[in-house]
Every structure is written in C-alpha cells, then in structure tokens.
Amino acid sequence: MEASSSLPVKATLANVFHISPDRIYFDQTTGFLQIDGQNAFKPTINNGVSYASSDVIAEAAAEATKQQPMTFVLIHGSWADASFWDKTVAELKSKGHAAYAPEYAGHGKLYDPNVTHEAIVESVVNYIKSNHLTNIVLVGHSFGGSIIQKVAEQVPDQIHRLVFFDAFVPLDGQSVAEQLPPELQGAFGELVKGSGNNTIPMPYPLFRDGFVNTASETLAKQIYQSAKPEPATPLLQKLDLKKFYTLNIPKSYLYFTSDMAAPQGDTYGFHPAQSRHLGQFRLITGEGDHMSAAYAKPAYLEEKLYEAARD
C-alpha cells in the first residue's frame, strides 16, 4: 500500500461510513486497529495518525456494521396500525433480516371497536402459524407488550427473544390500563363514555405531548392521522399471565429516554417501572419519544432494535 493511496482511518470511518471515532482503538501491542473492540486491520502509522487504503477501510466498516440475520415480527401499539412499522421493516430488510408487521384484529383495515384482547392475540398467533415463522424476535411496542406476553404463552417454541419497546408489561391479573396512574385511567374512562362506541379517541394535545413530543409540528400531525379511536376493551381487560411469568424466553427492553406515553419515574415509567416486571432482561436505551423515531429516524430505531434482539 502506497502512502499516496492511503486515507486517514478515523476521519474516513467517521465521515464516509458514519462510524464514530469513539468506537476505534489502536492496540499498540499488536499493531491492530480495533472497531468496537474487535481487531479490524493493521494500519500504517504516520505522525500518530492511522492510514489505510479505501478498500481496507470499507471492508472493515462493512464488517463492523454487519448484522446477524434474524426474523422480526413487530407488534404495534394503540392509536396506531401496522403502517407504524413500514419504514422500520424496510430498514430491517435492508440489513438482511426477515421482518413482518402484521395488522392485528380490530385495528387498521380490520378496525372494530368491539375487538377483544383475545382476538388480537389469536390473530397474531394465527399469522405466525400460517406463515410458519420460527426463531422469531417478537417485538411489542406500547400496548403491544401485553400482546407479545400472551402470544409467547401460546407459541413459546417459535420465539427466540421477546423485545419490549417502551411497552406495557402487566403483571398477572392486571390490565394494561392499570399500569397508568389513576388520573390518566380516569381521563380514559371519560373519553370512553364520551365516545358512544366503547373506544378511546385520542385528543391531539394529549397525543402531541405524550406520543410525539420531540417531533416537528408537521410530523406530529402526520403521525396523528393514524390515530383512530382505540377500542377500549383490550386495554381494560385483566389478563391471566401466569404462564408468561414461567416462560424461559430471553427478554430485552428498549427504552427511549424522552418517552412520555407513560409518566416517567420510578412508579409508572416504561423503564424502570414496567421493565422491572420482566425480572432479568437486557436493557437497551435510546433517544426519542414514543412514536417519532419510527417515522423520522427508522435507521436509528432499526439499530436499537437489533441491539435489543441480537444474541
């Protein structure tokens, strides 16, 4: 390799391949440059700066960003439908994964105010069975946490890992609504009464502050368009989760630190209050609110889901 054909390693990794200098270490003992703690290649050192050819750097970057191929099944939350995952699915596929985001009973094109928790779970189980999906990373977002708990009870052998993404994790005998503070439960009760059809319409100001607080106004209103009045029954049903709490499936919790869909803090926060219900789990944290990343930063969300999902 001639010096003239060489590029500075750190700057090239950062500026061309978006791999931060933090992730790079030069091991003086072995002469290896490491990325994320793994030997990448032996650079040429000149005045304390590492150089390598563009081919060598590109190959190392590809290796460092390669993902173990997995099968994702993504379960959306309330006031949303399966289109919530459209961009995430595209990003997962671009990284070599299989990714499915089934619409479940009572939501999206299957909209039905009278749907039950059981019907939703059944629709997801049927989807998994009819598509012969195995070795699944089953991801539940928000209300979807309670769905993947119950799905796991029915098809535990098809599931490789459960990933709860800012998700509710009711204890045995609890409802999803009971994870929220009494005043919020009360507000939801009023909205149900006012709906006339046993749904909870989401007022825009509450959606703006609770679900998309970090978004621009344009994006917030765009996302709000998917927020049909949520069927109330599945949120209010007390769930038998005895079997779930005996299952021996690996679990991860992905927590976005600006998420306010549940009030932050030790008592009601997604983390540590809901996550705590899992007992042992892998914590992955990220920046963002409840819904915006799926629309505005899908590559970031993909990366965080992968960190939560990988072995």
Place this chain on the structure above:
Amino acid sequence: MEASSSLPVKATLANVFHISPDRIYFDQTTGFLQIDGQNAFKPTINNGVSYASSDVIAEAAAEATKQQPMTFVLIHGSWADASFWDKTVAELKSKGHAAYAPEYAGHGKLYDPNVTHEAIVESVVNYIKSNHLTNIVLVGHSFGGSIIQKVAEQVPDQIHRLVFFDAFVPLDGQSVAEQLPPELQGAFGELVKGSGNNTIPMPYPLFRDGFVNTASETLAKQIYQSAKPEPATPLLQKLDLKKFYTLNIPKSYLYFTSDMAAPQGDTYGFHPAQSRHLGQFRLITGEGDHMSAAYAKPAYLEEKLYEAARD
C-alpha cells in the same frame, strides 16, 4: 444533473451541514429522500448511495433546519443575572426569532438584597407590557420557573407557551426552597445567617458540583463570577399559585440529564419531580448541567429551547 457535479447526500449532509445520517431515510416506494420524516428531494442512486447536486442538498438542509419564528422572553435563575442568556439570545436571533432577556428586580445591575418575589414578578410583567410583547414563549430557568408561573397569572393572554428549563415548579402555597431536601434548606439557612444581609452566598465548591459539573475548571470559574450572593426572600416566600394551576397555557419542560442543582431522582429531581407538578406538558431532554450550556454550547441550548417552544 450530471454525475460529475453530484455529491453523496448522506456524507454531505453530515459533514457540511451537520445533519446526522440518523435523520435521513430513502423511501424506495416514492423515490424521495426524507429528512426528519419529510420528503426532501429525489436523489440519483448509484450502487446504493444517494447523490444530488450541492444546490439541492444545501436547499434541503436549509429547509430541515428552518425554525418557525417566535418571540422568546428568557428569565434567568438564582446566582445569575441576565447576562446568563447573552449567547442564547444571539443564537435565537440568528435563527430568526425575537429574543429578550430582561434583568429583573434585585439582580445584576439592579442588585438589591431585600428584593421580594412580588417585585421580581412585577418587573418582568412591566417589561412585557411596556415592550408590548405578545404571543410570547416565556422561558424560566431554575428559580425563574416560579417567576414565570406568577407572570403567567398576570398576563396569560400574552403568553403562547411556558417553557420550564430545569426549573422549580412550586405547588400552590409552597416556596422555591421547599422544593429542595431538608438538609439543603438547612445549609441555605446557615448561609443566610452568616451573610448578615439576608442573602445566600454560593460557595465555589457547591457551585462547581451543583451548577457547572460538566464544565472545565476555567469555564466553571468564569461562570462563577456572575454568582452574587442571592437575595434570600424570594426563595423563601410561600407563593399563592392557585390561579397558575387553573391556566390553560401549553407547557414544556426542558431537562438536562446531568443537572444536579436539585438532587436527581424521583423525589427532588427537576425531572420527574418538579416537572410532574405541571400535569400535562411536553418533555424535551438534553445533555448538560445546570448552567454550562448557556456559556459553552449556546447553539445546542437554542435548538433544545426551540424544540420545547415550537407548536
């Protein structure tokens, strides 16, 4: 557009316009490259990399960083004066906003150990009225939180949104001091006694650890120079906030995650303990301590204030 005049989009946005690749998504269905979830332009794709002309990229970057023009009024906290906001005001103006940082009674050039909470509030209200300011984003930092609560009671129709930036939010009938743990209240009591003039001098070690913990020593000492002994009365007065808690003005809370001016945690932390008093609000989080960003990272602070302020 010729390939020769084209630049790689992600690298150019990142390296020239400081827009992170996380914010970019290429929608294969429409052919649009999106920034922050919004269609920007249709790039040319070559080997999986997006290209566009420098003009097109520059225009998209300008659009993505454009801010809705607003009118900011910035209220500083204790052990500080209006110069705390100097750089933030400059950054806000450079982004097209109107920005005012009035000195208030008893502080800075108006220094008076015997000032009261009422006098401070009155001076801010007078400033707003005499400058005919309307549609204001009223920002309170630290102790300034209690000031904007009381100002909002007097001129609610002039206020578009209240932004509490690591600010105290006393409940009705409480003082600012009562938001702190008893031992800290006691320490302040001792300092008042020792002062001889009803002020609280701030010892440098306490300032270093509580207000500027992430700063270099040079910067810490520089900022400390603005820390005159704080008039004690406004911190100790119990405040009638009944009207504030009936107001229907949108509220945001900007929380910097290394802020230790109040002890972090569920009981005394700015967030979630003080922020919780607001009921519904928009949470924006950032990195930093209580005071350093205003001096060392004003563009970052400006951006976070805007995220808290925008519609």
Place this chain on the structure above:
Amino acid sequence: MEASSSLPVKATLANVFHISPDRIYFDQTTGFLQIDGQNAFKPTINNGVSYASSDVIAEAAAEATKQQPMTFVLIHGSWADASFWDKTVAELKSKGHAAYAPEYAGHGKLYDPNVTHEAIVESVVNYIKSNHLTNIVLVGHSFGGSIIQKVAEQVPDQIHRLVFFDAFVPLDGQSVAEQLPPELQGAFGELVKGSGNNTIPMPYPLFRDGFVNTASETLAKQIYQSAKPEPATPLLQKLDLKKFYTLNIPKSYLYFTSDMAAPQGDTYGFHPAQSRHLGQFRLITGEGDHMSAAYAKPAYLEEKLYEAARD
C-alpha cells in the same frame, strides 16, 4: 492569510478533529470563535461561514482537547481483574497522564477464593505507598467503590479526588451485597452454596444482561473470559466506614446510563441510589453499560474519567 489557504472552521473541526459544532460559538462582539466557551481565534467570515488556516484550526483543536496531567490509580470490580483497565491506561497515558491499575489481593494472578476485604484494601494501600504515589485520582469501579472508600481512610493525604465509576458506596456498617435487592442477594447466596469454595460464579446469561448488555455477542463472550468465580467474603463483609464519611476529599460519580449491574431506579440504581450516599459530589454521565466501554470505547471512557477527575 489567503482565502485559498483557508478551511471552513466548523466542518474542519468536526470532520478532521472530531470536535462537534455544538461546542463552537462565534462571538460577534469580539470577533472571536470560541470552543467550549473559550476564545480560540479570530476567523475570517465569508457569507456567514468562518474560515481559518489549517495551522490555526489544528492549534485550537489541540488546545481544546488538552488535558491537565493527573495521576490515576484504577481499581477494578468483581468478576474482573486488572486487565479490565488495559486500554483505559493506554488512553490515559496517551493524553499525558500517569496511570496505574494494580492487581489487588485475591484477583487475577493473585487469585484466592479466601481473600478478605481488608487484604484487598491493604494490597492497594501498599501499592500506593511503595510506589510513592501522591495527588492521586483514585477510581473505583463497581465493587471497587468500597475499596477506594477504605483506601481513602488509610491514605487520605495522598488522594486528590475519589472517582466512583458505577460503583457501590456502602454506608457505614453495610456490606456491598446489601446494596443489592434481596432477591439478587438471595441468588448470590445460592451461587455461593453451589460453588463449594465460597465463591460466586457468574452465569453467562446474568453477565450478558447485567454487565455487557450493549455489547455484541462476540465482545460479550470475550469479556466474560475474565470473569473468574468471585471470592464471596469481601462482598459480604459489613464495613466500618465511619472515618470515610468524615473525610473531606472531593468526590465524583461517573454514571453510565445503560448500566444494569445494579437494578436501575431510585432504590438500587448506581445513580441516584448509590451516588446519593456520597452527599455532595460531581456527577458525570455517559452512555454505556457496566463493562463494555473499557473494551470497546476506551477513548470515550478516558474522556469521561477525565471529566470526573479534573479540578
């Protein structure tokens, strides 16, 4: 300086010297460009963009990243040995510091299941004395927190500052184990019983979730190789810490926000629950889990330790 020899300042600082644009401010009053709030140089302004020669920019970057030389003594935690610090020591030295990471009694090459807390403390004290180390920044990671508490009692005058890095800080009369929730103490008790030699073997799944949750699987397994069964006695001994809590040595707490070696939250989290025991301290926060950064991001860990250590 000719325009032709000039480089755009922000892009050059970011792309060549990895200094984020957030840290830069142009003071229109003085004409100075500031980095981290400190005047750096007067750039040429053209169309609102700052320019300077590569020499001027390089010098400013060097000044901004210069560190006050200090003497670090690094004390590792449980299920680890002194090699935990290898890369951190190299990074500290490359920044001009003296750095020592002594193996302590009962660990690494000195492995002994029957070692006591006193023997560990004595071995560190002896190391400090025999190497005539003074003005030390004494860093304790995890279990190492309890070691630096006791070392500080014995050689307070040799210590410049104590840095607790996701470390346990037992109160007087408590053991390290007592900082953990009862169920985890119980699980450790079972592991001790099963060990047959009064040690606590660390099962890989617990290590993966609790110590290296953000790592790749490859890195996780690599780090796990250093995890010999931990001698149980030092974790279970109740410690007399009366003297420690009278010492007047400056203290910092470095908290990594994805650390799950202790359950996060107000009751057991490293921060704010363990850190709170210190009373007044400087908080520095970072991204990462309990162990991965020392292997995968040592330059980042070095920077965070320096922020915690500097005056």
